[in-house]
Amino acid sequence: MTESNLDLAADGPQPRGRVPGGVQSLERAFELLEIMADAGGVIGLSRLAQESGLALPTIHRLIRTLVDLGYVRQEPSRQYSLGPRLIRLGDSASHLLGTWSRPYLSRLVDALGESANLAMLDGDRVVYVAQVQSRQSMRMFTEVGRRVYPHCTAVGKALLAHLPPIDVHTLLERTGMPAQTEHTITEPRRFAEEIDRVRAQGYAMDDGEQEIGVRCVAVPVLGIANRLAVSVSGPAPRMTPDVVERAVPLLRQAAEDLADELSVPRSAGPDRIAG
Incomplete structure (x- = not known):
């Protein structure tokens, strides 16, 4: 199953402001970044799940990708913050x-x-x-x-x-x-x-x-x-x-x-x- 299919099959509501014909994984990733920004730049997974309505496995996969790309970083507290590449x-x-x-x-x-x-x-x-x-x-x-x-x-x-x-x-x-x-x-x-x-x-x-x-x-x-x-x-x-x-x-x-x-x-x- 492709990543796109995995995203489409994931539990949880559609992202806020869903764009018709858009790529769901991209929409969800940017939604998580915006939620982090609204929280002052640092946030935990439980609050990300609460604010986004996405399932934790979906959030884990998206956040891991953003961390690997440098757009998010994991803090010693195990919370996540906006990364330096932004x-x-x-x-x-x-x-x-x-x-x-x-x-x-x-x-x-x-x-x-x-x-x-x-x-x-x-x-x-x-x-x-x-x-x-x-x-x-x-x-x-x-x-x-x-x-x-x-x-x-x-x-x-x-x-x-x-x-x-x-x-x-x-x-x-x-x-x-x-x-x-x-x-x-x-x-x-x-x-x-x-x-x-x-x-x-x-x-x-x-x-x-x-x-x-x-x-x-x-x-x-x-x-x-x-x-x-x-x-x-x-x-x-x-x-x-x-x-x-x-x-x-x-x-x-x-x-x-x-x-x-x-x-x-x-x-x-x-x-x-x-x-």
């Missing part, structure tokens, strides 16, 4: 993501005059993957690749607001809630109220919580597998309530357009939606 793929993908997002970020800068950013939830941190800077002499600069705590940034709040509350609670237990400034929310109950407010209004604010004198507004990029958020940031005196009010619908449109861009398959060819 780093090169991630670096290349992040570079391309920055290229694809630049037209949308540039439109925000043109419309609002402040710096625009794209950030991603990567494990327990938020990483900035792209930025287009304001053309004003005093502007906000965030180094691409910078990793920050999610609880004190607008992009982080926007991303956490679309996770199940239990996942948010677990993440914050792992990271703690260290104060970056005197305005950082460090109390779990108050932060839960903040996240409820973000969910209700559809956007998040950081008012000097990551850096004194900086105000930022962000929205999530919905409808794609990656956890992304777009934001506009600037000096607090320029980021007035009026500017924030103008920024929110523009951010939402940019997020929708970027989601459309990222959801178009590469195989779509010349009819692919232009940025």
Whole structure:
């Protein structure tokens, strides 16, 4: 019996987001990698089975293959972690993501005059993957690749607001809630109220919580597998309530357009939606 037949005969439900006509073993392998990423990069077999719904023999076979290829490694604790061979793929993908997002970020800068950013939830941190800077002499600069705590940034709040509350609670237990400034929310109950407010209004604010004198507004990029958020940031005196009010619908449109861009398959060819 071939490996493909073995996979088809294996017990367990179909992977989430099953692609019609896809190769089942590939879908299952990538599903396991995504579950590992959602768990912070390290996970045990029992949780992989619980989250995926796959039978343990199927998971063992897939994980063993991923370990042999370097995409997963086994820890001394006998848990499994994302492997070093993924780093090169991630670096290349992040570079391309920055290229694809630049037209949308540039439109925000043109419309609002402040710096625009794209950030991603990567494990327990938020990483900035792209930025287009304001053309004003005093502007906000965030180094691409910078990793920050999610609880004190607008992009982080926007991303956490679309996770199940239990996942948010677990993440914050792992990271703690260290104060970056005197305005950082460090109390779990108050932060839960903040996240409820973000969910209700559809956007998040950081008012000097990551850096004194900086105000930022962000929205999530919905409808794609990656956890992304777009934001506009600037000096607090320029980021007035009026500017924030103008920024929110523009951010939402940019997020929708970027989601459309990222959801178009590469195989779509010349009819692919232009940025």
